[in-house]
Amino acid sequence: xxxxxxxxxxxxxxxxxxxxxxxxxxxxxxxxxxxxxxxxxxxxxxxxxxxxxxxxxxxxxxxxxxxxxxxxxxxxxxxxxxxxxxxxxxxxxxxxxxxxxxxxxxxxxxxxxxxxxxxxxxxxxxxxxxxxxxxxxxxxxx
Numbered sequence: 060x061x062x063x064x065x066x067x068x069x070x071x072x073x074x075x076x077x078x079x080x081x082x083x084x085x086x087x088x089x090x091x092x093x094x095x096x097x098x099x100x101x102x103x104x105x106x107x108x109x110x111x112x113x114x115x116x117x118x119x120x121x122x123x124x125x126x127x128x129x130x131x132x133x134x135x136x137x138x139x140x141x142x143x144x145x146x147x148x149x150x151x152x153x154x155x156x157x158x159x160x161x162x163x164x165x166x167x168x169x170x171x172x173x174x175x176x177x178x179x180x181x182x183x184x185x186x187x188x189x190x191x192x193x194x195x196x197x198x199x200x201x
Contacts, residue, residue: 060113063200065097069109070199076192078121083186091198102127105193112197122191131188136171137180144178156180 063069070091075084086092094101096110104122112118124130144150150170158180160166168180 061200063096063109063112063197065110066095067200068093068095069197070201071109072196072198073105074194076194078190078192083191102191104191108193108195109197112195114197114200117194117196119192119194122193124188124190127189127191128184128186129188131183135182137168137182139178139180141174141176141178150178 070093072086072091073084074082074087076082092101094106094109096106102122104120104126107126108118108120108122150156150173152170152173154170156168156170157165158168166182168182169185170178171181172179
């Protein structure tokens with residue numbers, strides 16, 4: 060039997076859920092995800108869960124916050140005076156935006172709240188602070 064190891068290109072069917080059962084991502088209805096183990100293209104806990112699996116193996120794993128998207132960081136929530144919003148732009152709660160960072164980089168944010176005086180933009184990853192549950196099936200190593 061061949062066990063998946065770092066450097067292997069694997070194909071995996073998966074369903075990612077929050078601990079309350081809410082599905083946030085799945086390969087159902089799509090081709091399996093292809094990833095090179097240890098390449099850093101998936102979260103650490105997902106990579107670790109696949110390492111050691113054999114083709115055809117199925118398992119469910121719980122990935123702690125630290126090996127998923129990390130803890131929620133309140134310092135990544137930016138408060139901006141509402142008058143700084145361009146007059147021709149009407150932001151909505153939940154809207155995803157690209158804004159310029161301190162060093163000129165592009166930062167992805169989500170509009171979290173809009174008040175009469177401020178708009179609050181969150182630069183945390185959408186699943187920051189969440190423990191994640193994955194149903195995995197390794198379908199190929201190659």
